[in-house]
Amino acid sequence: MSLLIKNAILNGSKTDLHIQDNRIDQISSAINCKADNVIDAQGKILLPGLMNGHTHAAMTLLRGFGDDMSLFDWLNDKIWPIEAKMTEEDVYWGTKLACLEMIKCGTTFFNDMYWFWPGSVKAVNEMGLRASLSGVLIDLFDKEKSAQQKRVIEEEFRLSKSFPERISYCIGPHAIYTVSADSLSWAQGFAKSNKLNLHLHLSETEKEVHDCIDQHGVRPVEYLEKIGVLADNVSIAHAIWLDDRELELLNQYNVGILTNPCANMKLSAGVFPFTRIQEAGILIGIGTDGVASNNNFDLFEEMKFTALVEKSRTGDPTTAPADCVFDCVTRNTASIFSANCGEIKEGKLADMILIDATVPPMVPGHSRVSDFVYSVNGSVVNTVICDGKILMQDRYISGEETIIAKARETAADLVAR
Numbered sequence: 433m434s435l436l437i438k439n440a441i442l443n444g445s446k447t448d449l450h451i452q453d454n455r456i457d458q459i460s461s462a463i464n465c466k467a468d469n470v471i472d473a474q475g476k477i478l479l480p481g482l483m484n485g486h487t488h489a490a491m492t493l494l495r496g497f498g499d500d501m502s503l504f505d506w507l508n509d510k511i512w513p514i515e516a517k518m519t520e521e522d523v524y525w526g527t528k529l530a531c532l533e534m535i536k537c538g539t540t541f542f543n544d545m546y547w548f549w550p551g552s553v554k555a556v557n558e559m560g561l562r563a564s565l566s567g568v569l570i571d572l573f574d575k576e577k578s579a580q581q582k583r584v585i586e587e588e589f590r591l592s593k594s595f596p597e598r599i600s601y602c603i604g605p606h607a608i609y610t611v612s613a614d615s616l617s618w619a620q621g622f623a624k625s626n627k628l629n630l631h632l633h634l635s636e637t638e639k640e641v642h643d644c645i646d647q648h649g650v651r652p653v654e655y656l657e658k659i660g661v662l663a664d665n666v667s668i669a670h671a672i673w674l675d676d677r678e679l680e681l682l683n684q685y686n687v688g689i690l691t692n693p694c695a696n697m698k699l700s701a702g703v704f705p706f707t708r709i710q711e712a713g714i715l716i717g718i719g720t721d722g723v724a725s726n727n728n729f730d731l732f733e734e735m736k737f738t739a740l741v742e743k744s745r746t747g748d749p750t751t752a753p754a755d756c757v758f759d760c761v762t763r764n765t766a767s768i769f770s771a772n773c774g775e776i777k778e779g780k781l782a783d784m785i786l787i788d789a790t791v792p793p794m795v796p797g798h799s800r801v802s803d804f805v806y807s808v809n810g811s812v813v814n815t816v817i818c819d820g821k822i823l824m825q826d827r828y829i830s831g832e833e834t835i836i837a838k839a840r841e842t843a844a845d846l847v848a849r
């Protein structure tokens with residue numbers, strides 16, 4: 433299959449781009465070859481697809497279900513009790529809704545951590561997005577639970593081999609306060625022997641750090657090193673409460689960090705020290721976290737919050753400049769997840785979006801990177817292409833009415849159970 437995009441604006445110049453199968457094979461000011469599909473992108477700006485580095489997609493079903501609570505009360509009193517009633521079918525429809533919303537706001541990749549992996553993978557496979565999907569591990573320090581979850585992960589990994597390459601399996605031990613050292617070490621052993629990434633929440637709250645010091649005598653990053661989990665296949669979400677020694681370790685082991693500014697602010701988890709992490713040489717990506725704590729998937733908004741929170745934290749408006757923040761949702765996240773995308777270049781995977789440059793927040797257009805970080809939201813996305821296939825054109829996605837109706841029905845049924 434081939435796709436030709438004509439007359440797009442790339443880095444300020446009129447450009448044609450040719451996609452063969454799932455790769456960008458030619459970028460030039462004029463391409464006049466035949467293609468199976470042609471898009472006339474007159475008046476539209478071509479960008480790499482945005483990449484969501486940390487979320488729990490199926491939590492769309494719980495959007496607005498529990499707000500204005502502390503993280504631990506929210507998890508214990510609202511989220512975990514209702515999640516205990518969830519089924520694979522719920523996760524399937526919740527993830528379908530998540531994919532629909534992500535496509536609508538220009539996301540082509542997400543890193544997910546959730547229960548009922550077969551439900552998530554079925555949804556992502558049908559919706560056409562690229563994803564790193566974790567099998568969750570939470571043993572609550574219970575040996576039986578740990579053994580059962582290890583078996584589930586082995587089975588999910590076996591299943592994952594039958595899905596297309598755009599969907600990768602990832603190991604997702606939830607956090608150090610929900611997973612035993614034995615299970616964490618097993619998870620890393622399994623990840624390494626199968627060449628998989630490992631993703632977990634770390635140092636999201638100050639309480640987590642204090643509890644870790646009380647229980648293990650060291651801070652969370654040092655604890656991961658001590659039990660042999662720290663390695664270059666690891667990425668961590670949140671990472672708000674880190675000391676200098678922990679930053680050194682994360683840099684030494686080449687661990688990427690995914691910050692979640694909206695969720696951090698909504699749950700008052702703390703303020704992510706963007707510049708400090710950047711100066712420590714650590715790659716930063718951005719995630720929305722689950723939409724029960726956000727409450728949407730719009731990475732344009734997330735970029736703006738990332739920049740504004742840092743300027744506010746430092747009292748210095750030159751920190752977290754727009755181009756650095758834009759890299760976080762594109763090339764940095766691609767690098768953290770070893771995905772050959774995040775840039776519009778020949779040879780890269782064909783994941784890209786077209787932005788309508790004629791809408792008011794895109795005018796007059798003095799600086800496009802400024803527009804993307806500070807001015808627009810996801811509604812400016814006109815077309816989404818992932819893995820060489822058109823997922824949305826002129827803001828229309830095939831089957832969207834059914835997904836919305838089924839997700840609404842599923843969420844109502846879940847909370848009534």
Ligand SMILES: [Zn+2]
Nearest residue numbers: 633669721722
């Ligand atoms: Zn999370």
